[in-house]
Amino acid sequence: MTPPGPDPGQGTEREPEPDDTTPPPTRRRPGGRTARIRTQVLDAVLAELGEHGFDGLTTDAVAARAGVHRTTVYRRWGDVGGLLADVLDAASDDDWQPPDTGSLEGDLAALNQEIQTALTAQPPIVTALIAASFRSEKAAHAQQRLWEGRYARCEIVVSRAVRRGELPPHTDARRLLIAATAPVYHHLVLLRTPPDPQLPGHAARTAALAAAAGAFAEPRSVSRS
């Protein structure tokens, strides 16, 4: 269950298929052969990325590992950037929901904990995907779409807090969520400080205190109230 960071591993368990000329096995995945090949190829991208990083990632190695023809990969994904973009788009296609702990600070702390876990996981798939987004425009746009989708899903954390009376009605959910999560990304992705077990909770508490002090009140709400 990964949050604004992607969770590309979910729902992509690998099925053996040595070559895409092989007849489909009896037990088929939903979506049939095309979907099955996509799963194999994207799993292979993740495995190659985890083992070799972006610099070791090639469409040929992915095709070989997935057991599909090179031309299948070239035709459908084009290049490494196209493969990474599809990995990120596939990660969005899940039923992930933000934590529901009963309080704003609790939800934000649990969310930050998920982000910290994803960003410190081994092999470092999530950080490798973020790093790849500095190399490929296609991957960068897919990473943007993934984050946008994750933050949009997280807005329910704020609307629940509003319903509970923890926050004023016109609270800028996105600004609050960015304030809560940005320090975790900043430490682990940019500053590259060692993981601090207190960081997820601290950043959550900071955002919750700022929210209670009106830091995310929308200007409209001021004029309307």
Add this chain to the structure above:
Amino acid sequence: MTPPGPDPGQGTEREPEPDDTTPPPTRRRPGGRTARIRTQVLDAVLAELGEHGFDGLTTDAVAARAGVHRTTVYRRWGDVGGLLADVLDAASDDDWQPPDTGSLEGDLAALNQEIQTALTAQPPIVTALIAASFRSEKAAHAQQRLWEGRYARCEIVVSRAVRRGELPPHTDARRLLIAATAPVYHHLVLLRTPPDPQLPGHAARTAALAAAAGAFAEPRSVSRS
């Protein structure tokens, strides 16, 4: 005047010297020939990075642009990672100080504005250096050192606020500074959202409100008070 983000352009104005076998000109820079060659080479790195990005950066192109022998560059910097690391180390070697506006929120807003300006400048040197830190271990460590130095210099913003009575004495300066600046980096470097003129001020106000609510009080201060 760039803040936790580097300002590699400062103090590296280029002097013409077509080849390092040329006798030194009459007006010499402090530090002599070695320092002059370093300036020329690091300027060339910045110019090449700004024009071609990391992927177009080669030691040969840097040597040619700087007008020095290739062997001089190889011997002293080794590779592109070594060149980038030295650019970042040179950026630390300045007299930059954080803004002093008379209030915590004002200082943080001015600091964030400097960061936003650096991260949206054209050519995008600062973001290219951050991107390069995902490609080269040497550059990554130098970027870490630069940020560490910048955040350390910024701690005076917090100690001034403590002296003015804006903050309790035992305030975790680093956590406050990270909370204030992280949203700007998160938006512009990772989420890649279009620059929002309100972002620097919003993030500053959020951190200042959280600070006033005790978000960055150190546990020691609680037990001591």
